[in-house]
Each structure stands twice: as C-alpha cells, then as structure tokens.
Amino acid sequence: MRTRLVPWLYLLPALALLIAFTYIPVGSMISYSFTDWDGLDPDPAFVGVDNYVQLFTRPELFTVFLVSGYYLLAAFVQTGLALYFAFILSFKLRLRNLFKGILFFPYLINGVAVSFVFLYFFRPGGTLDAVLALFGANPGKLWLGDPDLVNVSLSGVSVWRFLGLNFVLFLGAIQAVPPELHEAAELDGANRWHVFRHIVVPGIKPILSLSVILAVSGSLSVFEIPFVMTGGAGDSKTFVIQTVKLAFQFNKFGLASAAAVVLLLIVLLVTWVQRRLVPEERTDLT
Amino acid sequence: MYRRTLAVALALTLATPLAACGGKDDPAGSADAVSPTDPGAVSGEITVLTNRTDLVTDGTMQKYADQFKALYPKVTVKFEGVTDYEGEVKIRMNTENYGDVLLIPNTVVTEDYPKYFAPLGSAADLSAKYSFTDKAKVADKVYGVAGFAYVNGFVYNKDVWAQAGVTTWPTTPAEFITALQAIRSKTSATPYYTNYHDGWPLSSWSQVVGSVSCDPKANDKLVTTDPWADGADIATGDTLLFDIVKNKLSEADPTTTNWEDSKGQIATGKIATMWLGSWAIAQMQDAAKKAGKDPSVIGYMPFPKQVDGKFCSVVAPDYQYAINSHSKNKAAARAWFDWFIDKSDSAAVNQAISAVKGAPLPPAMQPFTAAGVRFIELSQAGAAKLTKIDNASEVGISKPEYRQKLVDTARGAAPGDAKSIFTDLGKRWTEAAKTLG
Numbered sequence: 001m002r003t004r005l006v007p008w009l010y011l012l013p014a015l016a017l018l019i020a021f022t023y024i025p026v027g028s029m030i031s032y033s034f035t036d037w038d039g040l041d042p043d044p045a046f047v048g049v050d051n052y053v054q055l056f057t058r059p060e061l062f063t064v065f066l067v068s069g070y071y072l073l074a075a076f077v078q079t080g081l082a083l084y085f086a087f088i089l090s091f092k093l094r095l096r097n098l099f100k101g102i103l104f105f106p107y108l109i110n111g112v113a114v115s116f117v118f119l120y121f122f123r124p125g126g127t128l129d130a131v132l133a134l135f136g137a138n139p140g141k142l143w144l145g146d147p148d149l150v151n152v153s154l155s156g157v158s159v160w161r162f163l164g165l166n167f168v169l170f171l172g173a174i175q176a177v178p179p180e181l182h183e184a185a186e187l188d189g190a191n192r193w194h195v196f197r198h199i200v201v202p203g204i205k206p207i208l209s210l211s212v213i214l215a216v217s218g219s220l221s222v223f224e225i226p227f228v229m230t231g232g233a234g235d236s237k238t239f240v241i242q243t244v245k246l247a248f249q250f251n252k253f254g255l256a257s258a259a260a261v262v263l264l265l266i267v268l269l270v271t272w273v274q275r276r277l278v279p280e281e282r283t284d285l286t
Numbered sequence: 287m288y289r290r291t292l293a294v295a296l297a298l299t300l301a302t303p304l305a306a307c308g309g310k311d312d313p314a315g316s317a318d319a320v321s322p323t324d325p326g327a328v329s330g331e332i333t334v335l336t337n338r339t340d341l342v343t344d345g346t347m348q349k350y351a352d353q354f355k356a357l358y359p360k361v362t363v364k365f366e367g368v369t370d371y372e373g374e375v376k377i378r379m380n381t382e383n384y385g386d387v388l389l390i391p392n393t394v395v396t397e398d399y400p401k402y403f404a405p406l407g408s409a410a411d412l413s414a415k416y417s418f419t420d421k422a423k424v425a426d427k428v429y430g431v432a433g434f435a436y437v438n439g440f441v442y443n444k445d446v447w448a449q450a451g452v453t454t455w456p457t458t459p460a461e462f463i464t465a466l467q468a469i470r471s472k473t474s475a476t477p478y479y480t481n482y483h484d485g486w487p488l489s490s491w492s493q494v495v496g497s498v499s500c501d502p503k504a505n506d507k508l509v510t511t512d513p514w515a516d517g518a519d520i521a522t523g524d525t526l527l528f529d530i531v532k533n534k535l536s537e538a539d540p541t542t543t544n545w546e547d548s549k550g551q552i553a554t555g556k557i558a559t560m561w562l563g564s565w566a567i568a569q570m571q572d573a574a575k576k577a578g579k580d581p582s583v584i585g586y587m588p589f590p591k592q593v594d595g596k597f598c599s600v601v602a603p604d605y606q607y608a609i610n611s612h613s614k615n616k617a618a619a620r621a622w623f624d625w626f627i628d629k630s631d632s633a634a635v636n637q638a639i640s641a642v643k644g645a646p647l648p649p650a651m652q653p654f655t656a657a658g659v660r661f662i663e664l665s666q667a668g669a670a671k672l673t674k675i676d677n678a679s680e681v682g683i684s685k686p687e688y689r690q691k692l693v694d695t696a697r698g699a700a701p702g703d704a705k706s707i708f709t710d711l712g713k714r715w716t717e718a719a720k721t722l723g
Contacts, residue, residue: 039377124542145541145542230483231690233541233691234700235700249682250682
C-alpha cells in the first residue's frame, strides 16, 4: 500500500501544477470557444460552433500561416547548424567548453530582452549596419521596415536564440553514442563524414525527430519575438499574434479561443503525421 | 523552439481562466457613494488603482496621499500602479477585488457601469459641477468623472519651424504639407515623426474627430456614416498622415522608432512635429529642460483645418475615476475621489484641462485661446455603439494597426494606395454597422 502511494506523492506537486496551469485552462479555453464571451461579461451566451464556422469562412485568418513558412525554413537551418556544431564539439577541441557556452548562452536570455537587443541591432545605422560598413558593404536596407526582409530578419533572431537548445540536445545525444563505436569505425578506416552519417545520425534519430516536431509546432506558433519587435506590423503577423489581437483588442475571446483550439489541433495533426512517416524505433547500434 | 509554444500556451491559457473565476453576483442598486461632510469622521484604508506607475514609483502619488491625510487624518490611501492597466484591471474586474477608487477601463461598456461601480449622484447634480459626465451616465445616475481632459494637436519645435520660415499655423492640410516640405529642405530635422513602432501615438490620429468638422456630434456620426468617405473627419486626418509619409516627410525607418527617444529629439530639434494629446506638452518640456534647452521651444498647434475662419479643438476626457461598488470604505473612497479631482494639482501639472467646470485653462493652452481656437466637447451618445461596430468589424478605429498599414502603403512597403485602404475600411465598417442594426 505504502509503496504504491509513495511515487504518487512525489508526482503530486508536478501533477498539481500541470493540472492547474495547463489542463484546466485548456478546458476552459475549449468551453469559451463555444461562447461569445467578450472577456468581461459575467454570463456569455452559448453560440455553438459559430466561432469555428466564422474561423473557417474567413480565409484571411489563415493566410498568416504563410509567415510561419519563414520560421519553418529557419528551423531547418537551425537544426542543421546545431547538428554541425554538436558534432564538431563532441570531439576534444581546444576551448571546447567556451564554444559550448557561447552557443548556449542566447537561450538563457529572456526572449523579450533578446527582442529589444535586436531592435537596436536592426535599426538604421544600428549594429548590423555598422558591422556591414566595416566590411565596406552599405546595403541601406530597412531590416524590419522592408516587408520582403522583415520575416527573414525575425526568423534570424529566432535561430540565434533557439540554436543553443537544439545544440545541447544533440550534443547530449551524440555523447551518449558509445565511444567504442567511434573507435571501431576509425579502425575500419571510416572518415568523419562516415562516422557522422552511419553512426551519429542513426544514434540520435529519436532526438532528431523530436527536433522536427518542435520545429514545426514552434514555427506555427511563433509569438514573442515578432510581437515585441514589430507587434505584427508590416506582414510579420503570425497566427498567435492575430489570436491575441482578436482576444485583447477586439474582445472576441470566443473567436480567439476557437482559433487557439484550431492551432492546437493543427499542431497535434502535424505531430501525428510526422510520427506516422517516421515511426519511433528503438535504435540499436550494436 | 518548444519554449515558444509553452510561452504561448501559458500566455493564452493563463489569461482566460483567471478572467473566468470570481464573483458574478450583481450588486446592482448599491447605495450611492456620498461625499462625507465631516473629514474627521471618515476612516478606513482605501486602495487606488492607477495607470501612472511612474508617479507611484517617484513618490508623487505619496505626496498627494500626505496632503490628503492632513485633511482626513483617519484615512489611509494606498496606491497600486498597474503597467498594463487595460489588460489587468479588466481581468480583475471579474472579481470583487479591483481597488476602491479606479480608472474605468475603456473596454467596459457604459451600460455595464452599474454592475461594477457605485453611483456618485444624480446626473443633474454632477453635470452642474463637472464636464463630460454624459460618458458615465446610466439611468440618470453618474458612475464616473474624468480626472482631466486634454485636446489634440501637433506638438512642434518652434525653432525648427521658424528656421523653415513658417511662423503662422497652417490652416489647411495642403499648407501643412508645404510647411513640412520647407522644414525638410531648409533644416536637418525630420519634419514629422510617426512613432510607428510604439503604435499608440498613431492611434491618437483618431482624435481628429470633431476638430476637422467642428461638429459636436462628429463622434456620434461615426456610427451612422462611413468614417473614410471623402471629406469625413477620420478620412481627412488619415489622408494627411498618408500624404506626410508619401512625401517622405517622416522618419526613414518607422519600424524602429522609439517613443522615449522622440521626446528628447523634438526638444533638441531633430524632430519638428508630432501629433499628440496636449498631455504630451509637459513631457516634451521636461525633455527640453533635461537637454538644457528652454522649455518654451515646445509649441502646440491645432489640426490644420478651419471652419468659418477659426480652428477647432476637441476637449476629450481622459480616464474616468470611479468607485468600486464592492468597496468597504465608500465614504473614504469618495473623500479621496472629491479631493483628487477638485483640489489636487494633478490636472495642472499635466497641463491638462480640469474636469471641474470653471477651472482655469492650463498655460499650455494659452496660444490656443490667444488664436481664438474654438473648444468643443463631443457628444458621447454613440460611444457604446461605436465600440460594438469597431469590435465586430475588427477595424480598430482607435488602434494603431490600420494606420501602420497606411504608413506602410504610403512608403511603398505594402501594395495599394490610400483609396483602396479607405474603401476596404469603409466597407467593413458600414457592413458591421448594418449587421448590428
């Protein structure tokens, strides 16, 4: 009896927090999505699936997903870079820990602070222009003001910020690959690329597939960086910014909740498809 | 990347349930918050919610509390500065705990006032004493009084304008553009600064309503007409903004503007002009002092449009103060309310117009009176309907988004022209108005 209770006791704080701050809110969000609640009205009217009908009959609400494409591309660049750095730094190099720290550091900074830093970075005559001028380049571009560039700039910030997380995940996984395999491969005359392709990549496949899921769901729900830096102005509006604006500017909490539910479903769907395409398998290298 | 998802999930989920819980009982018919007659007999502790966090942290509010305490020794006043005033207080109003005296968030519709606030007295009594009581009148009772009011106009740097050879206020939008062009060619200043990034300064362009047509019913007309039809108030203001940007008379990169910096820049003559409420004058003068300039360099002019040879300026109320209907110390709350609005110098230091009838105009308004500017008060009869149309159409008539798009279009960063934007806005607006009936 006691032994069965003890694990639950340890789980209790985490579960309580999870239920209080995730499941109950998600539950009430779903229930709001069937009402016309304006954020203040004590008794909102039940409107059935009206909000969902409205959502799907207004295509302009979905065009913002195109912006996510930029972040998705950036996420793949980010995964590639992280993999590259993780592989390089898994060898014994000089100043290895320093580089690890440099790569991981941006992830530790608060996202809002990062956004403010990059606001100065991108302004005309700001850091980026100054650095480019050192090399004689003077593009004179408005990094955040040009609608063709703004999403590239913003997703660049996102890469800078989240590269560290991917990197650490990959590094951990790579270091968990048994070193004997490396040695054996080297004895067999494999070069670095062979090791990477045939030992490291299969060895970290579960982490890689996790990264892909996170990349897709993350790029569908980008929020804080564009919200703080541009507020969604000039073609940089994402689905979540749009949802927040519906709720907090136009008091359409019902519709915004429906939009949030739809986003959740899309993310779940993408995850499911991804799992079907790349089934999780226990990798066994030996 | 998943942190982002988490943050969003949290942001979205946290906001909604909090608003859901809490008191739903309707204390309608709660007793009037009557002004106490004997200061010595009033006691209790009250909490005052304010959006001016800066005044709470720098001790200004405490000074008011001390002055008040000298008159009402048994009342203790505590302040709570709320940074995101609109967002937070709205959520707290789903409970009973939203201070004793507070500013009414803009999102609360007037007809709901009796659910949240204690009545302050009959409309006849209060309107005799204060201006702008119409905005908070429900069934002949008044539930809120504006702390102060301000007008809207262009804050400008007198030296820069003089240097460009413009010494009289432009009287038409075309003259205004010519003046800005003179500034562009004769000085190194940015003729106009949009404050696009911070957004809210752009939304103050909505305040041209009434100043263009000089019609006290201009605000109510928004409900029945297309605000973007040729010659309408909003259309005139937005066209001027569009032309300013189109003629490259504004800052080069609007997306990286900075409100705090802009104050110093107008004081030192790097920026020539900004469209803002008159509350901004005091802040710009402060900035001038800090930059070692004479504060009198900051000038203020009305919207460039005259009716019968006279400028018009709308006097618009700021946030209204109200008393929580759940307050346990209504007498103390009312005492503070009366004292703060009637007796404190809060309106004067903001160079604002006091809501108390017959109070003198602030010095910043003297050029206006000297030039014979007509001050008008807008009827607020259509205010509730206006909010409904605005939300239903998702236009955001007093929000920065559509004007950011207007600026983007004007500078060639978005397709279309002023006409296509106005047509689209007008269509959405009138359709929503029709649906709401």
